[in-house]
Amino acid sequence: MNGSRPAPLGLALAALLPLACAAAPASVVPASVAPASAVPSSVAPASVASVADLGALVDRTVAEQLRRDRIPGAAVAVVRGDEVLLRGYGLADTAARTPVDPERTGFYLGSLAKLFTAQAAADLVAAGRIDPDADVNRYLPPANRIPDTYPGRPVTTDRLLTHTAGFDSDLVGVNSATPDGIPTLADSLAAHRPARVRPPGTLAAYDNYGAALAGLVVERVAGKPYAEHLHDTVLGPLGMTRTSFAQPHPAALTPARGYRPDGAADWTEEHGQYGPWTPSGPGGLTTAADMARWLRDQLAPGPAARLMQTTHYRQHPRLPGLGWAYEGWTRDGFTGWFKDGDLPGFHGNLLVLPEQHLGVYVVYNGDGTDGTAGWDGKQLIRAIVDTLPGAAAVTGGDTGPVDGGGRYAGTYLAARGSRDSMMRTEELFGAVTVTTADAGLLRTEGLSPDPRTPVQYWRPLGDGQYLERDGQARIAFRDGVLTASDNASTAYRRLGWCERPGPRLAVLGAALAVLLGAAVAVPATALTRRLRRCPAHPLPARAARAAAAVTGLLAAGFLTALLALVADGNAMMEAVPLGTPLALAPTWWGAALPPAALAVTAGATAGWLRGWWRLPGRIAMTATATAAAAFTAFLADYHLIAGPLGTLLG
Incomplete structure (x- = not known):
């Protein structure tokens, strides 16, 4: 959902120059950031680049990213054998000028929370309490059980954790601006259950609902709330005292604020980091230091981590596949496991290279110009991996037939x-x-x-x-x-x-052109007739033409609302999951269009039967009615009509 307009480069650089100087001092943290037993000191490989080299690279790269992409702050943790490199850059709160502290500043996890959900589920699988290949209905309460849409093809925990359960995607209105009054996980999942649109295991399709449902499976099998279970089984044992999945968070935790660029030299704070689907993304809060502890645990894998770091599904046999919540990753001849996470104003990336004993976590509290923060994290991770001794750009050998594809x-x-x-x-x-x-x-x-x-x-x-x-x-x-x-x-x-968007957009554009033309032509024609003192048409004829003008105005309102929504991709990322008026305004305009289109169609039909207008007028009304019908069909097909009428037509 990227697409905000870039600020002029010179202004962006000038605005963010002070932030580069505000970067927190680099720190190399000893092994005490994790339990002493988590990673023995003997695992530090000689083949990994030195801490000093990585520190200089991280400083240089992140400082440039903050300047170039207008991001307020960032935090980085690099785990290298028995050492951890922590960095904090820029501001956690732009109004209070609070600097980022990698030990204390909390960043929202976004979809990185799925890794914790997978870890909790894998623990229960390893303990024999969850069968990953069994129908998940075995573990769910009646209100959350999944319909048997594809007999003999049940949804399983394995499918939930590999994005292959086959659910439709709908995140409109799922998140919350505050941590108060959030419904329970079970209630929200029951209220927002999507349709099953394909048999499990057919296609990989990133699935927030499925991950949240996996969290409910964990909750039901463990017999305690998701956040409490994670605290007892993962966070507590690893010493992750500044990580929480509870909403509201404990008062001792200090979250950063998330931002999107606003104009040439300012930021707008974003909301929507909370919500009931915590196992899937919203609500989880952590620090770079705590994520270093978690990475060290993943690099010394026990049974759960090994299950997570096993390929359980592969869409193509020659490309990386999916672990549990992880994506397979390859670069420079190295293979590992990757995950990213995004919420309004927060973008994190994480990589584990088990054979190189290397883990990297990077997070930003800003979307960046053009929504680039998510890509910035990937760039930093690639740059770090490229420094590893033995790294070699993979050429793929000889090319295949020159066929152009x-x-x-x-x-x-x-x-x-x-x-x-x-x-x-x-x-x-x-x-x-x-x-x-x-x-x-x-x-x-x-x-x-x-x-x-x-x-x-x-x-x-x-x-x-x-x-x-x-x-x-x-x-x-x-x-x-x-x-x-x-x-x-x-x-x-x-x-x-x-199915292609091109023909549909062409039809939509033609319909909009006709309707917008009617919005202008009808009142202009009426004014001209009045000035010329032409005989008035019958009242029903005038009402039909008025309906044509109103339909055109409604189409103009819809178009304006839609353009306002998509004009700033960063703002849209906040508006859609929150279900704000900005996100829903197009559907409100859409709800008014079907009755107006029906009135135009009735008027055009009566115009032919009763001879209200000359031939050009009747043709114009027919064209307007056709455009209104096509436009209404488009809105219904794309679920852009709010209320009961939208449910009926959709």
Whole structure:
């Protein structure tokens, strides 16, 4: 959901220059940040870059990111054998000028909370209390049990933890601006249960509902609330005293504030970091120092960590797969496990390289210009891995046949997209296009994790596999599905012609043009007739033309509301999960359109039957009625009509 407009570079640099100087001093933390038994000192590998080298690299990279992308602050933890490197940069609170302290400043986890959910579930699996391949209905209360939509294909805990359960996606109104009055996990999941849209194990489709449901399984099997169970079994034993999943948080914890850029030299504080789906993302709070403790535990894996760091699902046999909450990761010949997490104003990234005994956690309390903070974390992690002795850019060997990939050209849509909520509109602007390019290359647009470079070029490796030109990412095609190594948790399915956004947007644009024209032409024509003292049309005819003008005005209102929502991707990321008026305004305008469209259609029909207007007038009314009907059908199809009427039409 990126897409905010960039501030002028010079102003952005000038505004953020003081923050680079405000970075907290670097610190190398001894092994006492984790229990002494967590990682023996003998595991420190000689092959890992020195702490001093990593510290200088982190300082240089993060300071530049804060300046360039207008991010208030950041925290970093690098675990290297029996040492931990902690960094704090910039401001945790821009109004109070509070600096980031990596030991004490809390950052919201976002989807990194899924790792803790997977750890709690894996503990119970290892103890024999959860069967990962059993129907999860065995563990759920009646109100939360999943309908048997696909007989013989039940949802299992394994599917919940690998984003392959097959649920639709709908996050509208799920989060909260405050930690007070939040419904229980079970009640919220029952109230927001999405449809099952594909059999489990069919496609990887990033799934917040599924992860939250896995948390409810943990809660029910453990016999205590999710936050309490994690405190007793994970946080307490690891000494993570400044991490909490309770809402409200303990008073001793100090959370940073999250921001998005506002103008050339300021930030707007963002809300929406709380909510009942804590196992999936909202509500979890931690510090860089505590995440270092957690990383050390993952690098000395017990039974639960080993289950998490095992490939349980692979969309394509030659690309990284999915562990439990983790995504497989590869670079420079190294393989590991990656996870990122995003909430309004907070963006974190985490990597574990078990064989290199290296773990990295980086988090920012700002979205960044153009929503770049999530990519900044990935850049920092890549830069750290590139310094490891033995790192080698993977070339993929000889290229395959120079065929240009024409048979794979088309439009692809992320499987995680919604079918049953207003979030379906993402498919209109978030599809991936695949085309051929010169010299046997394949060109993709919309697949890159870097919002500033949406276009990528790929050279063939053969058998439907491609390697990024001047990069190490891979993509592969099989059975109409595109899989990307940079996003193992979401596959992309190829769209048929009638499903592609281009034709639908063309119809929408034509309908809008006609309706907006009616909004102008009808009153202009009425004024002209009055000035010329023309005979008045019958009252029903005037009412029909007035309905055409009103429909055009409603379409204009809808368009304005929609543009206001999508104009700033960072603001939209806050508005949609909160269900704010900014997010819902298009659906309110949409609710008024069907009755107006019906009135225009009735008027156009009566105009032909009763001869109210001359032929051009009747044709114009018919065109307006057709446009209104097409526009209403579009709104219904994309769930952009609020209220009971929207439920009926959708």
